Amino acid sequence: MAFFSKLKERLFKSSSKLEEGLEAIVEDGGEEELVEESAKAAASTEADAPAPVDTTQDAPDVVPEPEPEPEPEPEPEPVAEVVEVEELTPEPEPEPLAAPVEALVESAPEAAAKPGLLGRMFGRREAKTVVRRTVDDDMLESLEDLMITSDMGVDTAMRVTANISEGYFGKKLSVDEIKSVLAAEVTRIMEPVAVPMPLYPKRPQVVLIVGVNGAGKTTTIGKLASQFTAAGKKVVIAAGDTFRAAAVEQLQVWGDRAGVPVLTAPEGSDPASLAFDAMTQAEADGADLLMIDTAGRLQNRADLMEELAKIVRVIKKKDETAPHNTVLVLDATTGQNALSQVETFQKLADVSGLVMTKLDGTAKGGVLVALADKFALPIHAIGVGEQIDDLAPFDPEDFARALIGITDRT
């Protein structure tokens, strides 16, 4: 399965929360508007469906109101009846041609739908309705609240709302149009931080993996080791959580899966000295990458955090440019707590990038937007499951569309 499909499927909890919220906002105070289009025209444009949406472009400044066709006067049908007719009709009713803003949103599959037989023969006009709500202070406030409850953070929510206000105040938008505008905003925030983990000519390149207990460090190391090995890199893993035999065993399982050696030390020994020895070994083996797992540490445990600082100091004794990457693994299900984790780990270790795990099964995926906006740290990869291929480089547009529930990409 392509990673975008997996992402949108697994970000379901986050996206459905946003979708439901947006629908409620537009329903509340929105007005049903008639949108009509000649079925003949729709049929004639069937072959050239709208080009794929590029949400990285700025959203348009103007939202044109749909212009009612002069004749014949269509009779608006109750929604329930329209649904019924559609159910009985073998082929779907045509969607009106997209107005400029609608072209920005996910109208492609509907717009490409075939008109009914009579419509195709006589080019009769088909009536459809869409609910749009005027962008005003109340609406913007509700939108801001929704973004906050979706873990995007207060500052980010305020900034995004201000941008939407600037471009759309007084205009009328449908749910799909708002989704599209929001996706463009989120993409814009995320684009600068979408940076794959950099690889350097330095051998071995030392990658220190840090994070709180259970964030997904070991799993992420296994997935990364597998991907780098597949890319032709010689990888060595060091099991730096010397206090938990189970953690070492788990890492060995991942090492076996990835076909990568795992260096260990006796239980209870100093993790800093293991890191030092592992560097010597990786150098002797001619490894390209040494990935050092570390024990999970709660950011409020000063002793454990000091131990991490010691690991960094000892690594530097061997190679003052190391660690070349210090990757902080964050668990998306912790929501806003991820922000304080970044702050604490940044003080102790020079965090160079982030990996966010467990975006599947949480409604808190929006926290990644808050992180990008607040810290501007590179996001190297995201995890959406426990399997070896459930980690992918971070793609801002795919993420934004999956988060907001735009599903029309093939």
Ligand SMILES: Nc1nc2c(ncn2[C@@H]2O[C@H](COP(=O)(O)OP(=O)(O)OP(=O)(O)O)[C@@H](O)[C@H]2O)c(=O)[nH]1
């Ligand atoms: N659903 C899901 N589970 C994940 C993901 N990444 C890791 N996990 C699971 O999260 C749990 C903890 O992962 P670990 O890799 O052991 O986490 P850790 O940070 O090494 O944990 P400690 O060694 O205790 O600090 C395991 O059950 C993993 O299978 C992910 O992207 N999605």
